[in-house]
Amino acid sequence: MAFFQNNFWGEKNAGFDVLYHNMKHGQLATKELAEFVRESAAIEETYSKSMSKLAKMASNGSPLGTFAPMWDVFRVSSDKLALCHLELMRKMNDLIRDINKYGDEQVKIHRKAELKSKKAAESFALCIEKYNRVGGEFEQKMSESAQKFQEIEEAHLRQMKQLIKGYSHSIEDTHVQVGQVHEEFKQNVENIGIDNLIQKFAEQKGTGRERPGTGKERPALVGFEEYMTALAPEGGKKSRAKAFRIPGLGKRDKEPDSTDSVVTEAL
Amino acid sequence: MAFFQNNFWGEKNAGFDVLYHNMKHGQLATKELAEFVRESAAIEETYSKSMSKLAKMASNGSPLGTFAPMWDVFRVSSDKLALCHLELMRKMNDLIRDINKYGDEQVKIHRKAELKSKKAAESFALCIEKYNRVGGEFEQKMSESAQKFQEIEEAHLRQMKQLIKGYSHSIEDTHVQVGQVHEEFKQNVENIGIDNLIQKFAEQKGTGRERPGTGKERPALVGFEEYMTALAPEGGKKSRAKAFRIPGLGKRDKEPDSTDSVVTEAL
Numbered sequence: 001m002a003f004f005q006n007n008f009w010g011e012k013n014a015g016f017d018v019l020y021h022n023m024k025h026g027q028l029a030t031k032e033l034a035e036f037v038r039e040s041a042a043i044e045e046t047y048s049k050s051m052s053k054l055a056k057m058a059s060n061g062s063p064l065g066t067f068a069p070m071w072d073v074f075r076v077s078s079d080k081l082a083l084c085h086l087e088l089m090r091k092m093n094d095l096i097r098d099i100n101k102y103g104d105e106q107v108k109i110h111r112k113a114e115l116k117s118k119k120a121a122e123s124f125a126l127c128i129e130k131y132n133r134v135g136g137e138f139e140q141k142m143s144e145s146a147q148k149f150q151e152i153e154e155a156h157l158r159q160m161k162q163l164i165k166g167y168s169h170s171i172e173d174t175h176v177q178v179g180q181v182h183e184e185f186k187q188n189v190e191n192i193g194i195d196n197l198i199q200k201f202a203e204q205k206g207t208g209r210e211r212p213g214t215g216k217e218r219p220a221l222v223g224f225e226e227y228m229t230a231l232a233p234e235g236g237k238k239s240r241a242k243a244f245r246i247p248g249l250g251k252r253d254k255e256p257d258s259t260d261s262v263v264t265e266a267l
Numbered sequence: 268m269a270f271f272q273n274n275f276w277g278e279k280n281a282g283f284d285v286l287y288h289n290m291k292h293g294q295l296a297t298k299e300l301a302e303f304v305r306e307s308a309a310i311e312e313t314y315s316k317s318m319s320k321l322a323k324m325a326s327n328g329s330p331l332g333t334f335a336p337m338w339d340v341f342r343v344s345s346d347k348l349a350l351c352h353l354e355l356m357r358k359m360n361d362l363i364r365d366i367n368k369y370g371d372e373q374v375k376i377h378r379k380a381e382l383k384s385k386k387a388a389e390s391f392a393l394c395i396e397k398y399n400r401v402g403g404e405f406e407q408k409m410s411e412s413a414q415k416f417q418e419i420e421e422a423h424l425r426q427m428k429q430l431i432k433g434y435s436h437s438i439e440d441t442h443v444q445v446g447q448v449h450e451e452f453k454q455n456v457e458n459i460g461i462d463n464l465i466q467k468f469a470e471q472k473g474t475g476r477e478r479p480g481t482g483k484e485r486p487a488l489v490g491f492e493e494y495m496t497a498l499a500p501e502g503g504k505k506s507r508a509k510a511f512r513i514p515g516l517g518k519r520d521k522e523p524d525s526t527d528s529v530v531t532e533a534l
Contacts, residue, residue, distance in 0.1 A: 001462060001465075001466065003462075003465045003466050003468075003469040004465070004469060006469070007469035007470070007473030007474070007475070008469070008473060008474050008475065009474065009475035014474040014475075015473075015474040015475060018472050018473075018474055021331070022331070022332050022333060022468065022472070025329060025331045025332030025333075025334070026332060026333075026334065028329050028331070028332065029328075029329060029332055029334035029335075029337075032328050032329060032338075035324070036321070036324055036325060036328070036341060039320070039321055039324055040321060043314065043317040043318070043321065046313065046314075046317065047310065047313075047314055050310040050313065051310070053306070054303070054306055054307060054310065057302070057303055057306055058303060061296075061299050061303070062292060062295050062296060062299060064288075064289070064292045064295070065289050065292030065293060065295065065296055066289060066292075066293075066420050066423075066424060067292070067293065067296035067423075067424065067427060068296075070296075070427070070431070071299075074303060150465060153333050153465060153468075154461050154465065156333075156334075157333060157334065157461040157464055157465070158461060160334060160337070161456065161461065164337070164456050165456070168449070168452060168453050168456065171449055172449055172453070175442075175445065175446055175449055178442065179442055179446070182435070182438055182439055182442055185435060186435050186439070189428065189431050189432070189435065194421055194424040194425060194428065195268060195270075197424055198268075198270045198271070198417060198420060198421065198424070199268065199270050201270075201289065201420075202270040202271060202273070202274035202275070203274070205285050205289070206274030206275060206282075206285075207274070207275050207276065207282040207285055208274070208275065208276035208282060
């Protein structure tokens with residue numbers, strides 16, 4: 001549609017001025033878009049760094065207790081999120097380069113357009129004297145200018161929309177990746193059953209296997225062994241003098257029921 | 268599975284100690300989870316604020332030129348993203364309250380457990396003298412303790428997983444919302460056709476409608492009107508003395524071809 005040709009008439013070159021300045025505003029819009037994307041990239045970078053910090057926090061989670069393996073799930077997930085957002089920042093930085101490149105091209109296009117404008121003005125100056133043709137000439141020239149301005153504007157907006165699509169796609173890709181990380185996190189949390197955690201802890205921190213009465217080999221009841229050792233002549237009161245006592249090794253010369261302290265804290 | 272009952276035998280009360288301390292580590296895990304979620308909430312708050320800033324940046328986008336309406340799309344989208352992340356922050360803060368509440372309950376549970384442990388120890392002390400029964404007594408008490416510890420641990424892990432699920436769900440909800448905002452943004456950008464922008468600009472900034480030759484009413488060619496006015500005796504050279512000249516009103520006493528400047532910049 002010939003929107004510009006239909007709407008920018010009026011007082012002398014007022015319409016021309018508006019269209020000319022609109023073209024120039026295109027350069028501002030390009031710059032502003034680059035600034036907007038730059039700010040977005042900065043936000044993503046900050047977010048990415050925060051996620052790395054969160055991953056570090058998770059990796060510093062206490063390695064003690066049954067809950068410990070869960071921190072690994074948090075750490076992996078946070079690290080991946082940090083990567084997703086870092087990748088988005090990178091894509092946005094690439095986009096800023098594209099926008100700036102377009103901005104440079106745009107300046108060139110406008111410069112050419114200005115040259116043509118000057119030429120048109122010169123050739124038109126020659127016709128000024130032919131007074132009776134001025135009206136028609138003006139209409140024709142104004143129409144041509146409006147059409148050209150509209151073409152430039154359409155190309156500009158097409159380019160800007162293309163750049164915005166790039167922005168949108170990058171965000172969309174990241175959003176999909178982030179969704180996968182969340183899904184993974186959820187799955188990982190579900191997969192780590194409570195039994196798994198209990199078992200893992202029992203295997204890693206277990207103090208002795210084979211509970212008596214399970215049919216498996218009966219564990220050595222160290223208390224009794226110590227008692228037996230204590231009864232032997234070489235045991236004596238040797239360990240008593242030691243300042244540092246290994247737990248459970250401090251009551252050798254006591255009553256034979258050396259297990260008395262074993263359950264003092266039992267529930 | 269009786270993981271604790273099978274794996275925490277060994278030297279005297281070493282197993283008991285490990286299980287007792289593991290229970291206590293549960294309190295640390297709860298605190299650490301609260302801290303982790305607090306940090307997450309802080310990250311979301313920062314992100315939300317950054318998005319609000321970005322929305323402000325978009326609302327400060329130049330209102331001139333055909334691209335101007337696009338900034339509204341950016342602004343709305345950024346504002347909505349800010350809200351999504353603020354909402355996530357709020358949900359995380361609610362979750363922190365739940366975690367802390369559980370932390371308080373946990374302390375109480377552990378205290379009761381400790382009381383029982385003392386009682387068990389006292390009643391067991393009475394049996395110490397019956398030497399021949401100590402082995403069996405120890406086994407039984409240790410089994411009971413291990414079982415109780417495992418129950419406490421299972422309940423604790425169940426609670427922790429429930430809290431993590433809350434965290435996960437909040438993030439998931441926000442992710443879905445954010446996805447909707449992105450989709451909306453994409454749609455809005457697509458919906459704002461280049462023709463729409465051109466038309467909108469033409470309508471808002473147009474200097475005159477009805478291009479000559481479109482069959483509609485011919486616009487007033489102000490240049491000519493001025494010329495006619497200039498020819499009339501009351502026109503004179505009045506405006507010449509004015510310091511401020513309204514564009515297109517400064518050449519009244521010139522040649523009749525007052526449109527000479529109209530296209531000097533025409534393409």
